[in-house]
Each structure stands twice: as C-alpha cells, then as structure tokens.
Amino acid sequence: MRVRLAYGETGLEVDFDDRRTTVIEPTYNAAAADQAAVLTAALRDPVAGPPLRDRVRPGQTVAISACDGTRPQPRHLMIPAILSELDGVVDLDDVTILVATGTHRGNTDAELRAMFGDEVVDSVRIVNHDARDRESLRWLGEYGRGVPVWLNRAWTDADVRITTGFVEPHFFAGFSGGPKLVAPGLAALETVLVLHDAKRIGHANATWGVIEGNPVHDDVRAIAEATGVTFAFDVILNRDKDIVEAFGGDLAAMHKLATDRARTIAMRAVPAPFDIVVTTNSGFPLDQNLYQSVKGMSAAFQVVKPGGTIICVAECRDGFPDHGSYRDVLASAASPQALLAEIEARPETIPDQWQVQIQAKIQSACDVVVHTGHLSAADLASAHLGHTDDIAATIAAAGPDATICVLPEGPQTIPYLTHG
Known part of the structure; x- marks a missing residue:
C-alpha cells in the first residue's frame, strides 16, 4: 500500500507491505461548512x-x-x-x-x-x-x-x-x-x-x-x-x-x-505493540525543527515494542533549531541513558531539558532514526539519533516478519495499548 506521510508542506509518499502494516489515522471530520x-x-x-x-x-x-x-x-x-x-x-x-x-x-x-x-x-x-x-x-x-x-x-x-x-x-x-x-x-x-x-x-x-x-x-x-x-x-x-x-x-x-x-x-486503542513505528510530526508548521518533532517520536513510543524502531519523518527546515538550549543539552552527555541520569540528578531545571528528557527516555528503550532533508547524519548523531534517506530499506533491515505501524499524521493521532 502507498501511504502519504505529513512532511513539510508537500508530504511524502511511501510504500508499505499491507500484509503486516497497520495505518492509524485520526477520525476524519469534515470542515465546518461555514x-x-x-x-x-x-x-x-x-x-x-x-x-x-x-x-x-x-x-x-x-x-x-x-x-x-x-x-x-x-x-x-x-x-x-x-x-x-x-x-x-x-x-x-x-x-x-x-x-x-x-x-x-x-x-x-x-x-x-x-x-x-x-x-x-x-x-x-x-x-x-x-x-x-x-x-x-x-x-x-x-x-x-x-x-x-x-x-x-x-x-x-x-x-x-x-x-x-x-x-x-x-x-x-x-x-x-x-x-x-x-x-x-x-x-x-x-x-x-x-x-x-x-x-x-x-x-x-x-x-x-x-x-x-x-x-x-x-x-x-x-x-x-x-x-x-x-x-x-x-x-x-x-x-x-x-x-x-x-x-x-x-x-x-x-x-x-x-x-x-x-x-x-485523536486517541486510538491498539491491542499489541509493533516492531517498527513510522511517525511524522504532522507536517508544516509542526515539523519545522527537531525539537518539535520529539512529539511525533512520543506518539510512536506509545505502541513500539521495547528494543523496536521508531522512524520519524520530519522536514526540520529550521534545524534543531539554532535558538534555545535543546542542542546543547543533547550534547551534554554521551548517551540517552546518561542524559536521563544527568537531568534527574540536576538540582535546577535548565531551558529545554524537558524535551531532551522525553527524547532520552524514548531512545533508552528503542532505536530512533530520522528522515529529514535539512539535518545531516552527523547532526542527528550528535542528538543520539540515527539517520535514514531510505525508509523502505530501514524497514527491510528489520526482517520480513517485522510488524509495522504507520502514523501518517504523527501526534494528531495518539495510539495507546489496550494490552501489554
């Protein structure tokens, strides 16, 4: 099946194996007539x-x-x-x-x-x-x-x-x-x-x-x-x-x-977690930067298996962004686990640590890779994230039996597990 992912202002179409893919979208509601x-x-x-x-x-x-x-x-x-x-x-x-x-x-x-x-x-x-x-x-x-x-x-x-x-x-x-x-x-x-x-x-x-x-x-x-x-x-x-x-x-x-x-x-119940969850940050303007795109990762995290993979598709035209402390906090420790420990032990909150805390919690439990046209693999590695130019290849690497969930609108649909 071909699914259109919310990406920037143009969207991105990706083919998935419909035998093992579940697409979760918000209930479509027509716009008010006036x-x-x-x-x-x-x-x-x-x-x-x-x-x-x-x-x-x-x-x-x-x-x-x-x-x-x-x-x-x-x-x-x-x-x-x-x-x-x-x-x-x-x-x-x-x-x-x-x-x-x-x-x-x-x-x-x-x-x-x-x-x-x-x-x-x-x-x-x-x-x-x-x-x-x-x-x-x-x-x-x-x-x-x-x-x-x-x-x-x-x-x-x-x-x-x-x-x-x-x-x-x-x-x-x-x-x-x-x-x-x-x-x-x-x-x-x-x-x-x-x-x-x-x-x-x-x-x-x-x-x-x-x-x-x-x-x-x-x-x-x-x-x-x-x-x-x-x-x-x-x-x-x-x-x-x-x-x-x-x-x-x-x-x-x-x-x-x-x-x-x-x-x-916006909330959708699912019976079991998935090996791979492909998510977005709902396209422009929400996916302007990596900081905002943590929301899309968090939506996917609700239904990914421990040790599974999240693929976050976000344009990030504004980079990390350059303003704020998000990038510096990410670079302050060698791993997501170290980041979590550092943040939880810190006596005072510093700007943007909350976004890093949530991201590090996700990354401590599963792999997260990002598809973006505006951040390099090195940029993403500095955020402890993987990089992919080829979503299909990343999915294929997980093997033919890997179960897949797709959140085309990212955090506009929030899945939650009805069972462990």
Missing part, C-alpha cells in the same frame, strides 16, 4: 457564561493570547471573529495581541503576516512574548504546587483577557489550548522551568490525553484560573488544518468539553 459562522456562534453562544460581547465594556483594554508560528492555529480566522464582536465596544488602539511564544523565539513580521493576515497586522498591536525580558513581566506570586509566576504585563494589566488556541493531545500537558495560552505561553522563563522540571515531566500522568492528576496540567490550569481569563476560545482542527468545531466561554468548562471531544477524534 467556518466563520462556527467561530461567531462560539463567541455568541458559549459553552458556559455570557457571550464575549457582554463581558466587555466601552473604554476597556483587551489582551488576546494566540499561538506562535510553530502551531497550526487558524489565527487569520479566529482573531477577526473576535475583533468583529468587539467592534463598537472597544477601540482597536486598546487591543493587543500577544504571541504566546513560551520560551520559543518571536515571530518575524513576514511570519506574523502569514499567521494573522495583513489587515490584522496593520491595524492591531501585536507583541511577541519574551520570557527572558524581566521588564515586560509582572510578579503575581506562587500558584499550584509552588510555581513562581511571572506573566506578561500586557496580559495581566489588561481589563479583558482572551485566550485563543486549538485543542489536540499534548505529550506531557495532556492537551493543548485553554490554560496553556497563559502559562507557559505568556510566562517568564523561571515559571516555565518549574512547570517543566524533571519530577513533573517524569510523572506517569504527564502524558497524552491526561489532564486530571497530571502535575503539569494541574499547575498550568491553576495559574490561568487564579490570574484570570475573561473568555477562552478554542477550536478543533481536522487533518487539513480546517476548523471542525469551535468552543468559547468560561475557561474550565470550555476546555473540558473541547478536550473530551478531541479525545474521541
């Missing part, structure tokens, strides 16, 4: 609480949190829908859009125009959050399990605070969207480091699809609820990145309903 109307309905008839327009008064300042360029959020549709509802109530000069970068780099003007559209960029103030700029942050106290919280001043000081995002399973926070658009999205580096410390990341419940009893999500939710979200606005997307459903309203009730719905779409 996506703009679905968004407007969520703003006017929310899951819980009054409509957005009824929560805003003339003269108030408004802060809107939106995903950065590594996420396929339909900002070009969601932000205009909000601005339309606010029209006649507040002035555009009193609206600020905050790009919730967390610790990622800020987006360029060209990227912002691709993300939001020229009209929004030219008419509304847009600010890239900077987790390292202490002057732009406000201290709010400790929340959750002793998390020191600094958040972006433009967010905390606004009269009205609106989160916007999309909901899908997340490899250690349980699900994306909702409270993550406050923290880590708009938090200081110090806050992010505590939220992503080795103990939280290593907890059994810090995994795909778990939000209750997940120490990461529990603290993220506590921060967002304690510091105040006026209105929360999320969508669920299909494999084409089109809007299937939209949800608005009070943060907790909205996100609970959205995650329940996303779980039925």
Whole structure:
C-alpha cells in the first residue's frame, strides 16, 4: 500500500507491505461548512457564561493570547471573529495581541503576516512574548504546587483577557489550548522551568490525553484560573488544518468539553505493540525543527515494542533549531541513558531539558532514526539519533516478519495499548 506521510508542506509518499502494516489515522471530520459562522456562534453562544460581547465594556483594554508560528492555529480566522464582536465596544488602539511564544523565539513580521493576515497586522498591536525580558513581566506570586509566576504585563494589566488556541493531545500537558495560552505561553522563563522540571515531566500522568492528576496540567490550569481569563476560545482542527468545531466561554468548562471531544477524534486503542513505528510530526508548521518533532517520536513510543524502531519523518527546515538550549543539552552527555541520569540528578531545571528528557527516555528503550532533508547524519548523531534517506530499506533491515505501524499524521493521532 502507498501511504502519504505529513512532511513539510508537500508530504511524502511511501510504500508499505499491507500484509503486516497497520495505518492509524485520526477520525476524519469534515470542515465546518461555514467556518466563520462556527467561530461567531462560539463567541455568541458559549459553552458556559455570557457571550464575549457582554463581558466587555466601552473604554476597556483587551489582551488576546494566540499561538506562535510553530502551531497550526487558524489565527487569520479566529482573531477577526473576535475583533468583529468587539467592534463598537472597544477601540482597536486598546487591543493587543500577544504571541504566546513560551520560551520559543518571536515571530518575524513576514511570519506574523502569514499567521494573522495583513489587515490584522496593520491595524492591531501585536507583541511577541519574551520570557527572558524581566521588564515586560509582572510578579503575581506562587500558584499550584509552588510555581513562581511571572506573566506578561500586557496580559495581566489588561481589563479583558482572551485566550485563543486549538485543542489536540499534548505529550506531557495532556492537551493543548485553554490554560496553556497563559502559562507557559505568556510566562517568564523561571515559571516555565518549574512547570517543566524533571519530577513533573517524569510523572506517569504527564502524558497524552491526561489532564486530571497530571502535575503539569494541574499547575498550568491553576495559574490561568487564579490570574484570570475573561473568555477562552478554542477550536478543533481536522487533518487539513480546517476548523471542525469551535468552543468559547468560561475557561474550565470550555476546555473540558473541547478536550473530551478531541479525545474521541485523536486517541486510538491498539491491542499489541509493533516492531517498527513510522511517525511524522504532522507536517508544516509542526515539523519545522527537531525539537518539535520529539512529539511525533512520543506518539510512536506509545505502541513500539521495547528494543523496536521508531522512524520519524520530519522536514526540520529550521534545524534543531539554532535558538534555545535543546542542542546543547543533547550534547551534554554521551548517551540517552546518561542524559536521563544527568537531568534527574540536576538540582535546577535548565531551558529545554524537558524535551531532551522525553527524547532520552524514548531512545533508552528503542532505536530512533530520522528522515529529514535539512539535518545531516552527523547532526542527528550528535542528538543520539540515527539517520535514514531510505525508509523502505530501514524497514527491510528489520526482517520480513517485522510488524509495522504507520502514523501518517504523527501526534494528531495518539495510539495507546489496550494490552501489554
């Protein structure tokens, strides 16, 4: 059988032996017939609480949190829908859009125009959050399990605070969207480091699809609820990145309903693990770099046999990337096992160690090779990863009886074992 893998913006077609290959994809849901109307309905008839327009008064300042360029959020549709509802109530000069970068780099003007559209960029103030700029942050106290919280001043000081995002399973926070658009999205580096410390990341419940009893999500939710979200606005997307459903309203009730719905779409039970799992990171923009592609590896890890092989197909046009500490942390130890021991013994969290911790856990249990057009074999070896230019040959090397699982959309489908 021929399977199209999500790879960059073009995709990649690969032939598999259909006698021993299982393809796992998210339930396909058609896009809403009128996506703009679905968004407007969520703003006017929310899951819980009054409509957005009824929560805003003339003269108030408004802060809107939106995903950065590594996420396929339909900002070009969601932000205009909000601005339309606010029209006649507040002035555009009193609206600020905050790009919730967390610790990622800020987006360029060209990227912002691709993300939001020229009209929004030219008419509304847009600010890239900077987790390292202490002057732009406000201290709010400790929340959750002793998390020191600094958040972006433009967010905390606004009269009205609106989160916007999309909901899908997340490899250690349980699900994306909702409270993550406050923290880590708009938090200081110090806050992010505590939220992503080795103990939280290593907890059994810090995994795909778990939000209750997940120490990461529990603290993220506590921060967002304690510091105040006026209105929360999320969508669920299909494999084409089109809007299937939209949800608005009070943060907790909205996100609970959205995650329940996303779980039925994206989580898939399988009876037994596989010798080989071929995965992606859902194509562009999610597979821009190796750091993000750890999510695709983690999706595959849920159903690969101990000692098996994961083949991660990710474009990585942005390399490791060059910014951040991910590459340096990877190079700080001679093996995945040594990395894990070093991270777990470290008294303080350093930036990006959480991604390395998850990657090293995966690599300690199975082989991981990467197919990419932008990183060399030497680059990947420095990350303790194998390299393949020929996916079919890598599969053939495992022998004619090796069982194969393919996740064409990577972490948009999260398989889980019903048996050991």
